[in-house]
Amino acid sequence: MISAHALVAGLTELGVTAVAGVxxxxxxxxxxxxxxxxxxxxxxxxxxxxxxxxxxxxWLAGGLGCAITQNSGLGNMTNPLTSLMSPARIxxxxxxxxxxxxxxxxxxxxxxxxxxxxxxxxLCELDWGLVPASAxxxxxxxxxxxxxxxxxxxxxxxILARDTVADEPLDEPPPASRTAxxxxxxxxxxxxxxxxxxxxxxxxxxxxxxxxxxxxxCSRELYTLDDRDQxxxxxxxxxxxxxxxxxxARHTQRPxxxxxxxGAALMRLGSLATLGAHxxxxxxxxxxxxxxxxSTGGQRTLSAAVDLPAVAAACGYARxxxxxxxxxxxxxxxxxxxxxxxxxxxxxxxxxxxxxxxxPKVSPADVARRFRSFVTSGPGSG
Numbered sequence: 001m002i003s004a005h006a007l008v009a010g011l012t013e014l015g016v017t018a019v020a021g022v023x024x025x026x027x028x029x030x031x032x033x034x035x036x037x038x039x040x041x042x043x044x045x046x047x048x049x050x051x052x053x054x055x056x057x058x059w060l061a062g063g064l065g066c067a068i069t070q071n072s073g074l075g076n077m078t079n080p081l082t083s084l085m086s087p088a089r090i091x092x093x094x095x096x097x098x099x100x101x102x103x104x105x106x107x108x109x110x111x112x113x114x115x116x117x118x119x120x121x122x123l124c125e126l127d128w129g130l131v132p133a134s135a136x137x138x139x140x141x142x143x144x145x146x147x148x149x150x151x152x153x154x155x156x157x158x159i160l161a162r163d164t165v166a167d168e169p170l171d172e173p174p175p176a177s178r179t180a181x182x183x184x185x186x187x188x189x190x191x192x193x194x195x196x197x198x199x200x201x202x203x204x205x206x207x208x209x210x211x212x213x214x215x216x217x218c219s220r221e222l223y224t225l226d227d228r229d230q231x232x233x234x235x236x237x238x239x240x241x242x243x244x245x246x247x248x249a250r251h252t253q254r255p256x257x258x259x260x261x262x263g264a265a266l267m268r269l270g271s272l273a274t275l276g277a278h279x280x281x282x283x284x285x286x287x288x289x290x291x292x293x294x295s296t297g298g299q300r301t302l303s304a305a306v307d308l309p310a311v312a313a314a315c316g317y318a319r320x321x322x323x324x325x326x327x328x329x330x331x332x333x334x335x336x337x338x339x340x341x342x343x344x345x346x347x348x349x350x351x352x353x354x355x356x357x358x359x360p361k362v363s364p365a366d367v368a369r370r371f372r373s374f375v376t377s378g379p380g381s382g
Contacts, residue, residue, distance in 0.1 A: 002135050004033035004168040004378040010041060010142045014149075018043060018058045018250060020051040021068030026097035026160055029168035030068065036171040039111035041280055045243070046270030049071030051173040052080040055155075057212070057247020060232060060368060062376040064149075065247060066093040069119045071100070071159075072110065081124050081155060083236025084244075088227055088368040093145065095131070096121075098161045104137065128157035128352035134166045149286035152299065153365075162248060180313035180320050183332075188325035191350045195221050197288050198259070200326040202226050204333050205257065210248055210375050213259040214241040216295035217353045222259065223360045230281065232371040235364050239267030242275055242285055242378040252375050255337050256282055262303035269311070275342050277314025284336030285317070286329075286345045290352075298351055314345035319343040
């Protein structure tokens with residue numbers, strides 16, 4: 001066996017600045033060590049794909065993220081691994097346990113995943129290796145990871161078998177209690193178009209703000225209205241923008257603004273709980289709610305049945321604004337940029353988009369690198 005201390009020290013030497021994930025009994029020593037070590041940042045999340053998105057945000061802000069999961073969670077990770085990390089060429093470390101490893105006695109629900117775990121990494125075109133059970137072999141395994149991250153700019157996978165890491169005690173501080181300050185504005189006339197709301201945001205955003213915009217027409221319109229280095233356009237991984245923004249916000253003093261849609265927010269609703277729990281004071285989460293999936297023909301989302309501002313308040317956002325107009329959006333954004341967040345802004349908008357809307361002509365990998373350069377340089381960088 002190796003010690004959890006040695007594994008965490010090795011990850012730190014690789015450059016890992018944040019670990020995010022969902023527990024597994026095989027991961028218990030690693031999680032306990034990361035939680036108990038006040039010098040290491042651990043973010044408990046609601047879903048394994050969310051951990052990959054946090055890792056993406058960590059790298060976009062100059063760090064290196066590590067996403068940990070039981071191998072059953074690799075299914076949830078597949079979408080952000082293939083449609084976010086791969087096109088944007090974002091490196092990260094992924095540690096998956098090996099429940100159901102062939103030859104090991106385990107529960108029946110792990111049998112199939114145990115057989116296909118190495119193949120899933122290969123199908124995602126990721127390099128991978130085993131976490132060695134011998135301390136003497138750990139430096140070579142970490143060196144393979146380091147070389148792959150540098151050469152490929154993609155995540156590297158570690159598979160963690162049973163009884164690889166020795167037991168570690170847990171010393172976890174209790175969560176902080178929070179009460180949201182919520183304001184509801186009266187509706188004012190016809191809801192604005194998305195482009196009107198984005199134009200107002202572009203006008204009001206400070207030059208220092210880092211902006212993460214959700215996939216689909218939101219990012220396409222933002223790019224069309226004004227392409228800026230401070231923008232990171234999500235081209236895939238629908239629903240992951242808020243978690244990416246959290247990863248960015250944890251690594252910088254800049255204001256971070258996530259521009260989301262109702263369908264995307266509902267897809268990963270657990271991310272609201274994650275943001276509320278980890279409480280990044282510099283993050284503002286804007287949801288533009290048109291009640292439909294605009295990019296796929298206007299089919300209705302479920303937002304009409306959900307009070308998203310109330311959900312955000314219940315999830316622990318410090319400030320919540322249910323806006324009724326773009327003027328309200330401006331006022332709420334000023335509050336969000338005050339640094340007392342996380343702040344949630346909700347604005348009903350009408351369906352539809354800019355006519356003959358194009359797509360970003362900058363590659364996702366180039367967008368990621370210019371955004372990372374923006375976040376890590378100049379005033380407000382971490």
